[in-house]
Amino acid sequence: MSQLEIKNLHVSIADKEIVKGLSLTIKGGEVHAIMGPNGTGKSTLSKAIAGHPDYTITSGEVLLDGVSILEKEADERARAGIFLAFQYPSEIPGVSIANFLRAALQARLADGEEIDASGYYKRLYAKMDLLKIDRKFTSRAVNDGFSGGEKKRCEILQMAMLEPKVALMDETDSGLDIDALRIVADGVNTMRSPELGVLLITHYQRLLDYIVPDYVHVMYDGRIVKSGDKTLAHELEAKGYDWIKKELANAKA
């Protein structure tokens, strides 16, 4: 069973501290939700863990199965089992989904080993069927001209193909209508297993009706300020983020 440990993490971008001491442990089989208002540092947290070069980790640790990943390049982290489902996935004109995923899987093989093409396509089509993605998409360029919902489904397709140990899913629900949300949630739910830990970033409770989390954390101003079970999400939905802000202000006073 795998485990991601985030220990007192501080992240800066262009010398401005965004994540200000965040700790969280995600074990295999667990789904953690992080909720929080816009601009609080959720995407910064996920991109920093994935190894985006613009984000500087000034202190703290991130361990995957007890081993620090912070010295690794983004691609090594990915191959070690970290997967980031982007809030805003890049468009890659001219690179088909089939070739893209093939390159990603090829990158996980030893030198000289070649992907078995027919097995690959069999698996790809099965996952696409599961996510109700038209098979024609395999020859379309990655995210190029996709609708918001198509992009998000494409992220989940990649996750399904790459089978990470830890998935950081950044607002995978945004831009999805209810049908698409169901499809995405079903996809994630079928992937849930003791081999996979999930960090679900969202600021709507709606997603959590479909992917039921084991833990809910509220993030505010770069920190986790409250943790609980799924009822915390409902409470947050009912009372709004102002409730958290007030509580914090009271605690300080």
Place this chain on the structure above:
Amino acid sequence: MSASSLSVATNLVGSFTAEAFAAHLASLPPSLPAWWIARKRAAYEKFAALPLPARTDESWRFSSISTLTLDGFTLPSAAATQVPHAPIGIKKAAKLVFANGRLFSHEPLSAELAARGVIVTTLQDALVKHEALVREHLLAQPPKLGSAKFSALHEAFLVDGAFIHIPRGITVEQPIGVFSYALGATTAVFPHTLVVAGENSRATLVEYFGSGQDTEAQFAAGANDLYASHGAHLTYIGKQDWSHRALSFQSNSTVVRRDARVQSLNVHLGARQARHESLSQLQAPGAFSEMLALTVAESGQEFDQRTLQIHQAPNTKSDLLYKNALRGTAKTIFSGLIVVDPDAQKTDAYQSNRNLMLSDEAEANSLPGLEIQANDVRCTHGATSSRIDPEQEFYLQARGIAKAAADELLTFGFFEEVLNRLSADDLHEALRVLIQTKFKK
């Protein structure tokens, strides 16, 4: 003769001395027509008299001049015993393989295509058997792009090449393949391909240039002539994969007649320095020339591409898209000119050069140009150079793809717009595989 004037003369011809030329003529079969031998003699005179390109020549702007040597090369004499394995396999209608300028092997046309009059043979054979056609079209278009000296050298030392004729109304479904190999450390070769596509004929030609070893410091001065008669559709694919130490000059001429269309795609991978000149002449209404090129340039390589789209008649169209991917300290030059003659109204001409800079040390030069003498035309041109988008690169890395492989994938993404212009999927795939070999080196 004084010592100094002798040395000047030597510098103008390098290894390609009058003695070497005489030996070359002596080696040709006696069956070749006298006019051809006379033309070769005149070409040699011209070659020997013309100066080498100078830094101040406008048509050589940005080119490295000091590395354009004519010295140290040898004219191959012995027949080759073996050629490298062709890197790509697609089904061909016929195939000619040349090694050091001489026919090495060939796969003939089907009896059916031969019976319908399709000709795929050597120039030496065609000079005798199809003399009138060859005489009309072989090197008939004078060089206009700066390489007159190298074109003359090509004509003088041309041993043999390919001659392809598609008669009126005939379609050849599968591509015709022409392979030219240079074998030996300092070998000089002069490949030539002449295609005459008859009225309303259809054909695809795939040409490959390769070396025995990637370390051979060879010399190539090649040329081709494509002639598309009324209503003909011709696709030409050239793949330049010479040794990374070769010096290459290639001069291509395309003549497009009424309602004919020629699509050409040149892929540039090899040579230390490769000059490539492409001339398209749109001679009658409805003529269309699509000029495409893909280049992967890396450290130690210079690709110098010069193009000319001449609209000589009304309602003609040309569309040029040249894409370069530059790695390391590579250097590329693109210089393109669209010329619209005074009566070529309703010309539709497009020219675009796009450079993908995969390194900060690479150098891409672009010189787009227009010379328009008609008033009712649509002409667009542009050049861009851009780096890889770091967010795209991170996206690929976040999927486990290392930077080098990410660059390769993004390069193919960049090239796809050009490869997609090909209507045949197997050609598209074969080119992809060929280009990939460059990234595996």
